[in-house]
Amino acid sequence: MKGFIFYNPTQIVFGEDQTKKIGKYIKDKKCLLLYGGGSIKKNGIYDKVVESLNKYNVSFVEKSGIKPNPVLSFVYEAIEFAKKEQVEAILAVGGGSVIDSAKAIAAGFYYYGDVWDFFIDKAQIKQALPIYTVLTLAATASEMNSGAVITNEKTKQKFNIRSDCLFPKVSILDPINTYTVPKDQVANGSVDAIVHLLEGYFTKKYPNTPIQDGFVETLVKTIISSTKEILKEPANYDARANFMWSATLALNGLTTAGIGEYAFPNHMIGHSLSALFDIAHGQSLSIVFPAWLKYNKDTLNNRLEHFGKEVFGVKSPDKAIEELEIYFKAIGAPTKLKDVNLSEADIEAIAQNAISLAKKWGLNDYSTEKIASILKFAL
Amino acid sequence: MKGFIFYNPTQIVFGEDQTKKIGKYIKDKKCLLLYGGGSIKKNGIYDKVVESLNKYNVSFVEKSGIKPNPVLSFVYEAIEFAKKEQVEAILAVGGGSVIDSAKAIAAGFYYYGDVWDFFIDKAQIKQALPIYTVLTLAATASEMNSGAVITNEKTKQKFNIRSDCLFPKVSILDPINTYTVPKDQVANGSVDAIVHLLEGYFTKKYPNTPIQDGFVETLVKTIISSTKEILKEPANYDARANFMWSATLALNGLTTAGIGEYAFPNHMIGHSLSALFDIAHGQSLSIVFPAWLKYNKDTLNNRLEHFGKEVFGVKSPDKAIEELEIYFKAIGAPTKLKDVNLSEADIEAIAQNAISLAKKWGLNDYSTEKIASILKFAL
Numbered sequence: 182m183k184g185f186i187f188y189n190p191t192q193i194v195f196g197e198d199q200t201k202k203i204g205k206y207i208k209d210k211k212c213l214l215l216y217g218g219g220s221i222k223k224n225g226i227y228d229k230v231v232e233s234l235n236k237y238n239v240s241f242v243e244k245s246g247i248k249p250n251p252v253l254s255f256v257y258e259a260i261e262f263a264k265k266e267q268v269e270a271i272l273a274v275g276g277g278s279v280i281d282s283a284k285a286i287a288a289g290f291y292y293y294g295d296v297w298d299f300f301i302d303k304a305q306i307k308q309a310l311p312i313y314t315v316l317t318l319a320a321t322a323s324e325m326n327s328g329a330v331i332t333n334e335k336t337k338q339k340f341n342i343r344s345d346c347l348f349p350k351v352s353i354l355d356p357i358n359t360y361t362v363p364k365d366q367v368a369n370g371s372v373d374a375i376v377h378l379l380e381g382y383f384t385k386k387y388p389n390t391p392i393q394d395g396f397v398e399t400l401v402k403t404i405i406s407s408t409k410e411i412l413k414e415p416a417n418y419d420a421r422a423n424f425m426w427s428a429t430l431a432l433n434g435l436t437t438a439g440i441g442e443y444a445f446p447n448h449m450i451g452h453s454l455s456a457l458f459d460i461a462h463g464q465s466l467s468i469v470f471p472a473w474l475k476y477n478k479d480t481l482n483n484r485l486e487h488f489g490k491e492v493f494g495v496k497s498p499d500k501a502i503e504e505l506e507i508y509f510k511a512i513g514a515p516t517k518l519k520d521v522n523l524s525e526a527d528i529e530a531i532a533q534n535a536i537s538l539a540k541k542w543g544l545n546d547y548s549t550e551k552i553a554s555i556l557k558f559a560l
Numbered sequence: 561m562k563g564f565i566f567y568n569p570t571q572i573v574f575g576e577d578q579t580k581k582i583g584k585y586i587k588d589k590k591c592l593l594l595y596g597g598g599s600i601k602k603n604g605i606y607d608k609v610v611e612s613l614n615k616y617n618v619s620f621v622e623k624s625g626i627k628p629n630p631v632l633s634f635v636y637e638a639i640e641f642a643k644k645e646q647v648e649a650i651l652a653v654g655g656g657s658v659i660d661s662a663k664a665i666a667a668g669f670y671y672y673g674d675v676w677d678f679f680i681d682k683a684q685i686k687q688a689l690p691i692y693t694v695l696t697l698a699a700t701a702s703e704m705n706s707g708a709v710i711t712n713e714k715t716k717q718k719f720n721i722r723s724d725c726l727f728p729k730v731s732i733l734d735p736i737n738t739y740t741v742p743k744d745q746v747a748n749g750s751v752d753a754i755v756h757l758l759e760g761y762f763t764k765k766y767p768n769t770p771i772q773d774g775f776v777e778t779l780v781k782t783i784i785s786s787t788k789e790i791l792k793e794p795a796n797y798d799a800r801a802n803f804m805w806s807a808t809l810a811l812n813g814l815t816t817a818g819i820g821e822y823a824f825p826n827h828m829i830g831h832s833l834s835a836l837f838d839i840a841h842g843q844s845l846s847i848v849f850p851a852w853l854k855y856n857k858d859t860l861n862n863r864l865e866h867f868g869k870e871v872f873g874v875k876s877p878d879k880a881i882e883e884l885e886i887y888f889k890a891i892g893a894p895t896k897l898k899d900v901n902l903s904e905a906d907i908e909a910i911a912q913n914a915i916s917l918a919k920k921w922g923l924n925d926y927s928t929e930k931i932a933s934i935l936k937f938a939l
Contacts, residue, residue, distance in 0.1 A: 184575020
């Protein structure tokens, strides 16, 4: 095992009917209530949250309209609003987009420069408003990690930040809050969580990490089986619960602690698909990841064989990739560029965009040519 | 999955040569340096710690002599000493006994009554000195949890406390610090960590917990294989590292979050063996656990079959228990009462002692008769 620091102070409150406790945890702080397109008003989660805030005398102002691939312009507006309202905490009710926006706003609140400075490594986050979340979409693990990804619409950059001050204080994970998540978003979340787990699993260099390998395999298997159950029966509590907790554990630091250096090449390329064409994050990954595996098949031979055996019970590297593609297709996730109306003509632009993220993330062995070659496997 | 709260703010600093950083984390606080029988002076860990404390201007006083099955009388003395010296933090350098003592002292420091009140639920821990640890023996996971077990020599009670204020702030886990741990203590630690994992695995009532099951199976397999490697080659870094991190994850809350109600019946009985006869904790468990499995074989049938298949690749419940006993014997752990010079004549006393802990822990389906019946399987 390689050396690591593991630190994750987020308190997870998991279970049926826990949403009503959110006010108790925030107590006495004026908060900015953030949410997305308004589905929480239709499914009753908004009412539950507001009832709890009122019960525990939490005053709040609200701002909504966050969309998938959350954008910098919203973050700017919300920072101004939060400052004007002198809020003392942020409550994000939603999925990764809402929570990531909350983190960017929380960091920007105490900073006198441009919050984008944090994303381009021009400044370091030193302070942030405390963040609380009520998760309504299991996918990104933002509810239990210190990172956030925001898209700068002007520069077409989908970039990330990370800081210990951005760990949510408390996250409420009530599986029932995800019962109404539509099938395509369930599929996106499933792909996202699986690829979170497998980026480290397939890019790490250090061989002897049986704990982390076993955890990843357990989580991938659980995500696959629970996703299938959810698509058949959206109100299956255990399936929603197993999926929700798996997705959280997929990117909370646990499965990568000790594996040494690893990288996110599929996120790097996927982010460019999202930044340029507003493709959902999960969709970008179900297209890129099988292509990336095929491109790297020879070097990943043994690893793919082990993965195939443990997760799908198949024997060859080819079969392992095939099973993953079959799974993606079965849940309705795109696996080719044409599935999202892109073609070979778009590859150059994606590769050009991705290379700036490759530089930021230190993926120095990625050239535009290599990225293009990978994407050709998705034609 | 059942509802749960997961909260674990301990920062783990894992890896070779990390001991030298401990002073940086404690900085500016006067600390009480606690350790055991002095092995840390022989193997050089003491010098490394002191050098780091000096480097970061951490002033300290020290108290040593903590033994396995740490006792209340030491805790009393150390609380008085800590108060007199007005320390601001505790640094535990050792294994579970030293860290558990540190926690009891940390809690007693701010309490004007008898610290044993916390153990008998007469008072609640509301405040504690910050605790830092340098782990030298992988076994109990006390370095990343909020519990502690202390033996009251007068009343012959081995009881526990738990409080969110008792999570260590920072724990240094350097596998090299465990290179000189003797074989019998490696075996004890291995048994302890395995039984920590399997108490929940075999006593939970809720069936659908694939994440937690997979994590437990991964950790048990890793502990078994790394223990064997360590016994062959004590300075095998990867084996020590995999063992160390597995033991920490075995009781840091992760594998039990979501499994619902579970119990520690084997610890309950084992603690009595230790309290009455000063049997090492690990030894008490390698004797009690196979007996407990045999007693409960019929009700645990399916679970044992699943466990046997996943961990040992065997097919029947009998084989699963047999493989576990074979493993315990192979690492030199006792599996019968006679292996620690006890006999049928001692069973009654153990059962009588255990029943008081059964009451404290709410194990209401355990009578002295039942405990005696279990122990008869260890004859």
